[in-house]
Amino acid sequence: MILAVLFANSEGNILVERFNGVPVEERLHWRTFLVKLGAENLKGVKNEELLVASHKSVYIVYTVLGGVSVYVVGKDEYDELALAEVIFVITSAVKDVCGKLPTERLFLDKYGRICLTLDEIIWQGYLENTDKDRIRRLVRLKPPTEF
Numbered sequence: 760m761i762l763a764v765l766f767a768n769s770e771g772n773i774l775v776e777r778f779n780g781v782p783v784e785e786r787l788h789w790r791t792f793l794v795k796l797g798a799e800n801l802k803g804v805k806n807e808e809l810l811v812a813s814h815k816s817v818y819i820v821y822t823v824l825g826g827v828s829v830y831v832v833g834k835d836e837y838d839e840l841a842l843a844e845v846i847f848v849i850t851s852a853v854k855d856v857c858g859k860l861p862t863e864r865l866f867l868d869k870y871g872r873i874c875l876t877l878d879e880i881i882w883q884g885y886l887e888n889t890d891k892d893r894i895r896r897l898v899r900l901k902p903p904t905e906f
Contacts, residue, residue, distance in 0.1 A: 760780055760833065760834055760836075760885065761779060761831065761832070761833045761837050761842075761845060761885065761886065762778065762779055762780060762781050762817060762832040762833060762884065763776065763777065763779070763781060763789055763832040764776070764777045764829075764831050764832075764849065764881060765789075765790070765793055765830040766828065766829055766830075766866070766873075767797065767827065767828045768826065768827060768828075768863045769826060769827075769863070771794040771795075771798055773790055773794070774863070774867065774870075775870070775873065775874060776790070777878075777881065779881075779883060779884030780884055789832065792814065793819070793821070793830045793832070796812060796819070796821065797821060801821070801822075801823050804822070805823075806822075806823055806824060806860060807822050807823070807824060807850055808822060809821075809846065811839045816834065817832055817833065817834040818834065818839050819831070819832050819842075820833075820839060820843055821846075824853060824854070824861065825859075825860030825861040825862055825866075826860075826861060826862040826864075826865075826866065827861055827863060829849060829850060829853075831849070841886075844889075845880075845886050848880055848886070848888075848889050849877065849880060851891060852877075852880060852891065852894055853866075855891060855895070856872045856876055857869050857873075879894050879897045880894060
C-alpha cells in the first residue's frame with residue numbers, strides 16, 4: 760500500500776499531502792520525519808535523482824523536482840522498486856501539468872490540477888493510472904468543484 764505522498768517546498772513546508780491507512784495521530788510524525796530526511800539528504804541532488812530510505816518497516820523514495828521535494832512512502836508490495844515507478848508517474852504528471860519543472864510558485868498556481876491528477880494516479884493507497892494521456896483525459900472530465 761502507498762501510505763503517503765507529500766510535496767514540500769525548500770523550507771520544508773508541506774504543499775500537498777495524501778495519506779492512506781495512516782492514523783491521524785501518526786501523520787505529524789511522518790511529516791516531521793520526511794521533511795528532516797529531505798533537509799539532510801536533498802541538498803545538491805539533481806532533479807529527479809531518486810533517493811531511498813526505510814523506516815519502521817516501510818520504504819521511502821524521494822527526490823527533488825524543480826523547486827519542490829516529492830516523497831512517497833509505501834509498505835508490503837510497494838517496495839523501493841514499485842515506489843520508483845510511482846514517483847516517476849507522479850513527477851511526469853506534475854511536469855505535464857506545469858509545462859516544465861515546477862517552481863514553488865508555479866506548483867501553487869497549478870495546485871488544483873495537481874491535486875486532481877494525484878487523485879487519478881493513486882486511489883485508496885494503490886497505483887491506479889500510469890498512462891499520461893488517460894490521466895489527462897480523466898482530469899479534464901472532472902467537473903469543477905463549487906464552494
